[in-house]
Amino acid sequence: xxxxxxxxxxxxxxxxxxxxxxxxxxxxxxxxxxxxxxxxxxxxxxxxxxxxxxxxxxxxxxxxxxxxxxxxxxxxxxxxxxxxxxxxxxxxxxxxxxxxxxxxxxxxxxxxxxxxxxxxxxxxxxxxxxxxxxxxxxxxxxxxxxxxxxxxxxxxxxxxxxxxxxxxxxxxxxxxxxxxxxxxxxxxxxxxxxxxxxxxxxxxxxxxxxxxxxxxxxxxxxxxxxxxxxxxxxxxxxxxxxxxxxxxxxxxxxxxxxxxxxxxxxxxxxxxxxxxxxxxxxxxxxxxxxxxxxxxxxxxxxxxxxxxxxxxxxxxxxxxxxxxxxxxxxxxxxxxxxxxxxxxxxxxxxxxxxxxxxxxxxxxxxxxxxxxxxxxxxxxxxxxxxxxxxxxxxxxxxxxxxxxxxxxxxxxxxxxxxxxxxxxxxxxxxxxxxxxxxxxxxxxxxxxxxxxxxxxxxxxxxxxxxxxxxxxxxxxxxxxxxxxxxxxxxxxxxxxxxxxxxxxxxxxxxxxxxxxxxxxxxxxxxxxxxxxxxxxxxxxxxxxxxxxxxxxxxxxxxxxxxxxxxxxxxxxxxxxxxxxxxxxxxxxxxxxxxxxxxxxx
Amino acid sequence: xxxxxxxxxxxxxxxxxxxxxxxxxxxxxxxxxxxxxxxxxxxxxxxxxxxxxxxxxxxxxxxxxxxxxxxxxxxxxxxxxxxxxxxxxxxxxxxxxxxxxxxxxxxxxxxxxxxxxxxxxxxxxxxxxxxxxxxxxxxxxxxxxxxxxxxxxxxxxxxxxxxxxxxxxxxxxxxxxxxxxxxxxxxxxxxxxxxxxxxxxxxxxxxxxxxxxxxxxxxxxxxxxxxxxxxxxxxxxxxxxxxxxxxxxxxxxxxx
Numbered sequence: 001x002x003x004x005x006x007x008x009x010x011x012x013x014x015x016x017x018x019x020x021x022x023x024x025x026x027x028x029x030x031x032x033x034x035x036x037x038x039x040x041x042x043x044x045x046x047x048x049x050x051x052x053x054x055x056x057x058x059x060x061x062x063x064x065x066x067x068x069x070x071x072x073x074x075x076x077x078x079x080x081x082x083x084x085x086x087x088x089x090x091x092x093x094x095x096x097x098x099x100x101x102x103x104x105x106x107x108x109x110x111x112x113x114x115x116x117x118x119x120x121x122x123x124x125x126x127x128x129x130x131x132x133x134x135x136x137x138x139x140x141x142x143x144x145x146x147x148x149x150x151x152x153x154x155x156x157x158x159x160x161x162x163x164x165x166x167x168x169x170x171x172x173x174x175x176x177x178x179x180x181x182x183x184x185x186x187x188x189x190x191x192x193x194x195x196x197x198x199x200x201x202x203x204x205x206x207x208x209x210x211x212x213x214x215x216x217x218x219x220x221x222x223x224x225x226x227x228x229x230x231x232x233x234x235x236x237x238x239x240x241x242x243x244x245x246x247x248x249x250x251x252x253x254x255x256x257x258x259x260x261x262x263x264x265x266x267x268x269x270x271x272x273x274x275x276x277x278x279x280x281x282x283x284x285x286x287x288x289x290x291x292x293x294x295x296x297x298x299x300x301x302x303x304x305x306x307x308x309x310x311x312x313x314x315x316x317x318x319x320x321x322x323x324x325x326x327x328x329x330x331x332x333x334x335x336x337x338x339x340x341x342x343x344x345x346x347x348x349x350x351x352x353x354x355x356x357x358x359x360x361x362x363x364x365x366x367x368x369x370x371x372x373x374x375x376x377x378x379x380x381x382x383x384x385x386x387x388x389x390x391x392x393x394x395x396x397x398x399x400x401x402x403x404x405x406x407x408x409x410x411x412x413x414x415x416x417x418x419x420x421x422x423x424x425x426x427x428x429x430x431x432x433x434x435x436x437x438x439x440x441x442x443x444x445x446x447x448x449x450x451x452x453x454x455x456x457x458x459x460x461x462x463x464x465x466x467x468x469x470x471x472x473x474x475x476x477x478x479x480x481x482x483x484x485x486x487x488x489x490x491x492x493x494x495x496x497x498x499x500x501x502x503x504x505x506x507x508x509x510x511x512x513x514x515x516x517x518x519x520x521x522x523x524x525x526x527x528x529x530x531x532x533x534x535x536x537x538x539x540x541x542x543x544x545x546x547x548x549x550x551x552x553x554x555x556x557x558x559x560x561x562x563x564x565x566x567x568x569x570x571x572x573x574x575x576x577x578x579x580x581x582x583x584x585x586x587x588x589x590x591x592x593x594x595x596x597x598x599x600x601x
Numbered sequence: 602x603x604x605x606x607x608x609x610x611x612x613x614x615x616x617x618x619x620x621x622x623x624x625x626x627x628x629x630x631x632x633x634x635x636x637x638x639x640x641x642x643x644x645x646x647x648x649x650x651x652x653x654x655x656x657x658x659x660x661x662x663x664x665x666x667x668x669x670x671x672x673x674x675x676x677x678x679x680x681x682x683x684x685x686x687x688x689x690x691x692x693x694x695x696x697x698x699x700x701x702x703x704x705x706x707x708x709x710x711x712x713x714x715x716x717x718x719x720x721x722x723x724x725x726x727x728x729x730x731x732x733x734x735x736x737x738x739x740x741x742x743x744x745x746x747x748x749x750x751x752x753x754x755x756x757x758x759x760x761x762x763x764x765x766x767x768x769x770x771x772x773x774x775x776x777x778x779x780x781x782x783x784x785x786x787x788x789x790x791x792x793x794x795x796x797x798x799x800x801x802x803x804x805x806x807x808x809x810x811x812x813x814x815x816x817x818x819x820x821x822x823x824x825x826x827x828x829x830x831x832x833x834x835x836x837x838x839x840x841x842x843x844x845x846x847x848x849x850x851x852x853x854x855x856x857x
Binding site for chain 1: 655656699726752773
């Protein structure tokens with residue numbers, strides 16, 4: 001089916017209206033629709049990951065194009081000037097070359113293009129780029145151009161677009177002035193244009209996708225009525241904060257000045273050599289203040305809580321990393337902090353328990369159920385239900401009722417955004433494979449999110465197989481789980497045939513959870529991300545590998561990603577690139593390592 | 602469920618008793634229902650145990666864990682109820698979390714409820730916005746889905762929820778989970794008055810009702826009371842007769 005590109009977006013409201021399109025265009029060349037890189041980045045954040053983000057340039061410097069690719073980030077570049085083939089080859093993402101078609105000579109030039117796609121438009125008037133005039137489609141008849149590479153622009157609107165599709169069957173149609181009223185984009189016209197092109201099949205395909213708080217069929221707000229007000233208030237407050245430049249600036253200031261971002265993307269030379277396959281890079285979330293990615297989210301949510309007038313924070317923690325991050329930020333911002341933690345996890349993570357106490361948090365031991373993360377979430381939810389008027393529940397993973405999965409993902413997406421820019425800077429292209437461990441899935445979704453639209457990048461989430469996925473003791477929810485509702489979201493769960501949630505098992509307290517974030521379930525469902533499972537034993541072996549070869553002692557959680565990376569690398573070539581998200585460092589796991597690895601080491 | 606309306610029209614107050622199915626073994630359920638019916642309760646809420654009962658306090662959670670340890674499931678409870686041959690004169694209401702229903706299948710659940718003589722269903726973690734998942738199936742089999750409102754329910758939602766209410770409205774009297782409490786505030790009274798003035802069906806107060814003082818305080822502002830933790834605890838301690846005064850405080854027209 002013909003794809004739709006909405007070009008020349010400048011306002012968040014119009015980006016939202018364009019979220020059902022396949023592509024969105026941002027104009028960086030002189031034009032009344034021109035935007036800055038910063039504006040484009042904010043607009044891009046409004047769009048689903050599946051929407052291709054295209055930057056439009058006319059004879060720009062290569063550096064300018066590369067910077068926009070990195071910072072927005074752009075998934076495609078559209079060139080309207082006299083760019084050379086060499087210039088096109090230097091761009092690390094797919095390229096559209098645009099041609100103003102006046103006569104048959106223009107068609108010949110277009111046939112020679114080496115770009116991934118060619119865009120045909122009527123000649124411009126004041127500036128180069130789209131003019132909004134209809135060109136003579138007849139000129140293209142008989143041109144030796146593959147319709148799969150063809151994008152048609154120029155004076156299209158909801159009325160004439162059907163004719164363009166009918167006569168040219170292009171890959172994509174591009175509209176800009178056709179969805180404007182008095183020179184400004186018009187949300188209703190945008191929606192109407194998309195609907196005209198996609199017809200009813202769009203509604204079928206999207207289904208619940210456009211329903212707030214759902215990723216495909218997964219997500220929602222399955223909470224007791226007492227919490228609905230708080231959840232709705234949070235939804236509204238986050239929607240507002242997300243668009244507020246001051247809030248974003250504040251959040252990024254803390255990331256930079258307090259957490260120490262950006263974190264390096266370290267080339268792992270010895271790991272690369274040892275595995276004998278792809279070039280291996282490590283995204284160093286272990287270098288964050290407090291030792292893991294969790295703080296990225298804790299800061300964002302704590303700032304939001306303050307904005308909402310709430311100065312009490314409740315949180316759950318598994319490995320203690322989220323608890324420590326929360327206690328840390330509560331100390332910094334002078335917030336009251338209660339952390340629920342399973343008794344079993346308290347035993348496994350003594351050091352983190354002491355850190356939280358030292359930071360002034362109250363740590364409540366949960367002895368119910370398996371006394372691990374799931375039970376800590378139950379208790380945190382109960383506490384929230386009881387103290388909802390003045391307390392914010394600072395959930396630590398991409399779990400729970402909407403807006404938590406989206407909000408946590410957004411706060412963690414800094415991981416993937418940095419990685420994207422860094423790898424483009426170092427290698428001039430996107431990686432072939434990215435791996436991250438998945439418990440609830442926050443570091444993974446933060447890493448994957450900015451790459452979901454890049455079909456060439458293989459994304460692999462790594463779950464905990466515990467003692468093996470065929471035993472009763474594992475935490476491989478995506479591999480072995482079934483659909484159900486827990487902790488506010490429709491997702492996948494480890495449960496028995498009567499809908500009772502089962503205990504998960506993993507040597508890693510942070511992966512020891514019987515559910516998984518709804519967006520991951522959706523990404524698995526649509527086949528975009530692969531999910532694999534790694535055993536306790538394999539993870540422990542990888543702790544040694546990374547420690548000995550790179551001098552980086554990873555957290556047990558991150559070691560799962562390393563273990564799967566080794567398997568993946570075995571089938572890759574030396575011209576390929578693999579990135580592992582090292583979500584945290586191993587300090588908290590020293591007692592376990594000392595116990596389990598004494599003999600091995 | 603019509604008798605609940607009649608009760609209200611006569612100016613009588615309802616007493617809904619909650620029990621955890623299978624606490625102490627599923628074979629106890631029948632006797633408990635018979636006892637409560639004989640004592641004069643208006644309706645009985647039969648709780649299905651769940652592994653993660655986030656809306657419940659410790660008393661009901663522990664009862665649920667005991668029932669789970671006995672191997673009690675939604676399926677077994679519905680089959681047990683279907684097998685009953687004694688005369689049931691009062692509405693039986695099933696209270697279950699959503700996940701066991703999804704696992705069982707919403708359509709099959711509605712059908713089994715009908716077969717088991719269940720009049721209504723309460724699902725505490727199924728908010729109004731998501732009721733399409735289960736509601737239409739229950740409607741087809743004539744089983745009522747009870748709506749909950751709480752102190753934190755916003756005005757707009759309150760109107761929408763009450764518009765859809767059937768049977769009775771479950772008004773949560775506390776910002777919190779189920780359990781035995783000492784105090785009832787002025788705020789609760791005001792809330793009950795508001796709900797009752799807008800509700801097309803009787804309004805019952807639940808969560809934290811355990812003392813005759815609670816009942817005296819709210820009596821004029823509600824149509825009935827739901828008592829859970831106190832009854833679950835009494836059954837567990839083999840002291841259910843201790844609850845009789847509480848039941849009578851509600852059901853007798855002029856309590857002494």
